[in-house]
Amino acid sequence: MSNVTECVDSDASDNTPLINLTRKRKSFGRVQDAAKKIRNHTNTPLINLTRKRKSFGRVQDAAKKIRNHTYETDNQRKDIITRFNKLHDRNEQNNHLCGLIGIQNIKRRRPRRHEAEANLRDNSFVYKVRVLNEVTGLFKEVQICQLAFNNLHGITNRRVVTLKKHLKSGGFCRDKRGTHLNRPHKLTKDRLESIHKHINSFKGRKSHYSLKDSTRIYLPESLNMKKMHQMYVERSPSVKPVSYETYRNNFLKDFNIGTDTCSSCDATKVKVESLESKLRLVQSGTEGEAKLKADLKRVEAEAKLHKLRAATFYIRKRIQKKKRKSNDYEGITMDYCKNLPTPNKTTNDVYYKRQLTFISFNIHVLSSNQSVFYTYPQTIAKKRS
Incomplete structure (x- = not known):
């Protein structure tokens, strides 16, 4: 009996579409945190830490952008972005942008390849903005290029491509984010409650040296986010623990907690509690009571003076931060x-x-x-x- 070997077409197997089963990850990660840190510690222009995106790459586009921007003054450009940002939601913004984008048939084709091989466009688009005339008070439409259209409205090229796709199909560009029910990686209610329950289990305390009433709760200074997440993983055997990023995001979003310590305030608090307990035990009208009251008054005055100095320090610190971002000061x-x-x-x-x-x-x-x-x-x- 001869051995028969089954031959499988490698090309057919290679062309089989693969389904991406991994979860969708964030585009930028913690770039915002790094940018905020740089912004708070320097007065130089912020460097773009995100991935460098492909520009149009043509001198003609840049020159056209400059020519188009000269149609409007600074006040008119601010008016365009202000009116756009005041729209109620993303659907209203898309409706407004679709009214400024016009679709036209191709008037002339000059393909470098044969029409059967060339990837020809079905339509061409024109972009306009409504500019307020400061003299007459009326709006006029000014035709601009796509690059200027994106910059004036503060939108990305990807969003414009989506709008053009819906304009070609004749449908309304409705924002469907968060409306579908197919979310296999959604954080379940049990896992979310396990995060909140674990964070609430920490015994925090209110600020005892702030001059103003605050709802902020302070944790011990020895705790940090990494240690808290490790403790959460150890204490959640019944529920699948979440990742460090998810734990961190929920902590920053849902809880008003901070870490703080002050040795001077701690010592003052202990002295006040000790003097108050002694006052409750001493007989009224004696010299000991008068001395304890004088000591208590002196300690409370020292605590108040310490808080005033701390408040003055933070005021000066905020002023110095503002000066650091100004070009009128030098360090x-x-x-x-x-x-x-x-x-x-x-x-x-x-x-x-x-x-x-x-x-x-x-x-x-x-x-x-x-x-x-x-x-x-x-x-x-x-x-x-």
């Missing part, structure tokens, strides 16, 4: 450098003789990263004089 650091002995020789005799000290004072400009040095010998002045 510098000043310090003395290492003393340089003169002359600089390698012989041992130098250690037995007195040398001349050469002093250098450095002023460092933080914005430009430049340094200015002031140098002088010991015979002119001493250090820090």
Whole structure:
């Protein structure tokens, strides 16, 4: 009996469509967090940390964009984006944008390939904006290019492609995000409750040194997000634990919790509680009661003064943050450098003789990263004089 080998067409198997079973991941991740950190610590223009996207890449498009933008003044451009952002929801915005995009038939074709091989467009599109005439108070439509259309409305090219697709089919571009029921990776109610139950199990405390009433709850300073998630995984055997990102997002979204500690406030709080407990035990009208009341009043005054100083510090800190983003202020650091002995020789005799000290004072400009040095010998002045 001969062996029969079944031959399988490799091309047919390779062309079989594969279904992507992985969950949809975020496009940007934590780029917003990194951008916020850079924005708070520098006054330089923010660098785009996202993936570099493909531009139109033609000088003609850039020149056309400049020509189109010269039709409107700054106030008119602000009016366009303000009216667009005031629309109720995304569906109203799509309806507004579809009214500004016109569809036309192709008037002339100049394909470089044969029509059977070339990927020819079915239609062409024109883009307009409604500009308010500041003199007459009437709106007029100005035709612009797609790049200027995207920039004036603050939208992406992907959104415009979606609008054009619905215009060609004759349907309304309705936002269907969150309306479908097929969500296999949706966070279930039990898993969400397990996150909330675990976070609520931590014994927090309210701020005891803030001058204003706050609903913020403070956790111990030894806790961090990573440790909390590890504790959640250990204490959730019955429910499938969520990932660190999901735990972190729910913590930041649904809870008003912070971490804080102040040794001075903790010591003051203990003193106040101790004096109050002693006052409850001492007899009224005695010298001991008067002394305890005076001590309690003094400690409470010190605590109030400490809170006022802390509030003043945070006010100054906020002011400095605003100044850091302004071009009207400059930050510098000043310090003395290492003393340089003169002359600089390698012989041992130098250690037995007195040398001349050469002093250098450095002023460092933080914005430009430049340094200015002031140098002088010991015979002119001493250090820090």
